[in-house]
Amino acid sequence: MEALLEMRGITKAFPGVKALENVNLKVEEGEIHALMGENGAGKSTLMKVLSGVYPHGSYEGDILFNGKACEFRSIRGSEQQGIVIIHQELALIPQLSIAENIFLGNERSARGIIDWNETTIRTKELLQTVGLGDSPQTEAGSLGVGKQQLVEIAKALSKDVKLLILDEPTAALNEEDSENLLRLLLEFKKKGMTSIIISHKLNEIMKVADSITILRDGRTIETLDVRADEITEDRIIKGMVGRDLTHRYPEREPSIGELLFEARGWTVSHPLQPDRMVVDGVSFEVRRGEIVGIAGLMGAGRTELAMSIFGQSYGKRISGQLFKEGKELKLRDIPQAIDAGIAYVTEDRKEYGLILDEDIKRNTTLASLKSISKWFVVDDSREIVEAEGFRKRMNIKTPSIHQKTGNLSGGNQQKVVLSKWIFTGPDLLILDEPTRGIDVGAKYEIYTIIHQLAEQGKGILMISSELPELLGMCDRIYVMNEGRFTGVVPRAEASQERLMKYMTGKGDTP
Template identity: 70%
Template sequence: MKGITKTFPGVKALSNVNLKVKEGEIHALCGENGAGKSTLMKVLSGVYPHGNYDGDILYKGQVCQFKDIKDSESLGIVIIHQELALIPYLSISENIFLGNEQAKRGVINWNETTVKTRGLLQTVGLKESPFTQVSTIGVGKQQLVEIAKALSKEVKLLILDEPTAALNEDDSENLLELILELKKQGISSIIISHKLNEIEKIADSVTILRDGQTIQTLDMKKDQVTEDVIIKGMVGRDLTNRYPERTPEIGETIFEVRNWNVYHPTQQDRKMLNNINMNIRRGEVVGIAGLMGAGRTELAMSVFGRSYGKRISGQVFMHGKEVHLTDINKAMEHGLAYVTEDRKHYGLILIDDIKRNISLSSLKKLSKYGVINENEEVLVAEEYRRKLNIKSPSILQKTVNLSGGNQQKVVLSKWIYTGPDILILDEPTRGIDVGAKYEIYSIINQLASEGKGVLVISSELPEILGMCDRIYIMNEGHISGEVDRQDATQEILMKYMTRSRG
């Protein structure tokens, strides 16, 4: 791609970007959120048709003018978006050949479809029947179905947008192996990822974008690229320390869970959490590490006003006194706040502005006899916009238009404004770029220094190790270990995370 420039009304998303992918290589594309990675890939795959941008796309030396995705797919360029585009209620084979049905005059040949699906599933290493409904398999397997779908289109250049963002370590590992395997078969890939260790592992070269411009293209081997080099290119400065310094001042225990048991909401006999005991002290940042499905989110949600699970038993203590947090309002009254994992679906009212999102949980504080003091509300929103450095032209900006990092700051503002003693942050930096991550970490440290207890649930071990004073490790619904900061290493955490019971 040569000299690509793409403008949206009011913003120049890409300016004169160059990207060169060699045949048979894995090319990583890095950049902060909003740097233009996804836009560039949409141009390449024909989502933005020719004429919509300036510059040229050259494929095997030929100038291409894609009118739509079909055009680019016919040349073997296939994009897999971050949000998977599978139809949940159709089977694997129906999904794979959707829009590309094995049909004659509109009549589908199901036998051929099934046979081909079997072959494709074997290639990607997915042991599922072609008739399995997609909604019944996990995200990791769905990702493989997407790749099988791409393969069915005789892909030559595969574009993967954040393929491992929603996967656990095992599934990520598998996926990366598969991409390497495909490379051997001569399929080139462009991979967009925030996980720099993955890039280091599999990429042959890397292109870094910043503010819609190409910063540099590096050969992983020749240039001896390390994570630090990539980060420096992405943020335009050295990040000597990815986790801000903090001297913990830890006080008495303010929150404790004892003998906490929770069953699955619909499968009555399935025990999701088994005899959990944990506590958080004043000014402490506590981490929960664990693989996906270990029960971390379930623990947080079941404690937070019983928003998850059935047949909950056990005790919760705040400041040494037992409390019964039977609904979310009670949990909030007792000083609990929960920042959800999926901010778009569970955290924000996307069609509402920053101001209304921040005030939503604290309307009682802002109103008298149910009438909201809108002027106070504006002041509060302005205060948090300044304090948490939410980057937007005004507090009346709709949250749907904000970047991931700024959206997360809005959700944090909402919960900090409720004045909690304990904040539970579920994957607080997922899908957020490096610069904004640092800011979120600083906010967490600030909260701890104000004497609040912070519980961080995270799948990124370096983050847990870098931020937390004490770490609980969960596995299969129970706590399999507890380690202090000074004793913790990735290896120890991994060992507890994967250790099976019994």
């Protein structure tokens, strides 16, 4: 096959760091080409160079598309050639309809007047192509994340796309939506479309990719031909991290102590539908030094349970009892929960975990400013010392604690979120999807930190959608379905099949 795209010797620097150094990428026409690497390896930066987000002149090297040299100075320039990128953060405007979002900036018009009839007809055609049955007039904000991702793809198709770039397209999707999207990519491939997919999910890449290019530390390591070679997940991991991860989860000898935390009959109603219970009479316990997992399908109530415990930050008509070391807790707000020694690491670090425009220093100390303040004034020197200590201890890859957190890779952002909550000195850490959207190397580092916290005698309550992660990390696993616990499984008896049985409601309430 002929190469549709060639990127040669791409070098891109930012103040204090070289993001890309002499990177080469070759994509054949009609293939699905995966771009893989650890967080901060340069994958998204390379695609932003290609799509004109970083314009010609801001990088070194050459881009050839369809055999012609290209010098894109904006996204519009690359789109005119048929190169369309869908970023990890969806860019739909919630208040506009599906049709308005799809043709925003690319309006169907005659003599400067929008032709709404043509817009609606074309939108229906595009929605049919991506398998979405919603009306073109539906507000984008009313759709779930999976459907919004399909609208983004329909928007890309409206621009006569020749090369579709998807940056972590399934990061926020459940398993069913992820499968649908991967099937759609394979359908596009049958029709001759070329795609580049950036993903950390090895199993998904193995399903759809024809070729895999691996980046590490801003350099091209290798390109693997999945069609010709026997490529395994372990082989890809070795290329990404530069070493074998024989054990994806650090070894640990648990040292489980006395009862630390207990919930009894915990019940929570939906904040907008008070007659609908999202957590229904749940009881559980966590001991010191213990890592306790919560498994469940999307909508089972796992996050709602965690947030309601954390100072009633979710829900209405909350009832039940919470105990810490035998004493009952009354936690009416988040400051009370923090004072009681409870921390909650949210599943959405960008929206709720961090202030992306603030630096690492401020984000690290934000949840416990009083501990570095005197007479309500923050001691800058102490703040710097504490933040620098966490930077080294957590191995946050950054030249300075004055770096904005929004400029960090996902794995390093997650380390800052963990630093923030560890700084509060908690006894119980509730970790909601602690490794979502980060690569295998960064995951291993996060797992090691979780083990260290457990060794210090802290209790860990860990929510995850990845069953292998729960099986590899947890001492016991509670399984949730429709707001209730349907089973509790000790590590020695746990398997994916048994957990899935309970997750689909076929277990016995513990």
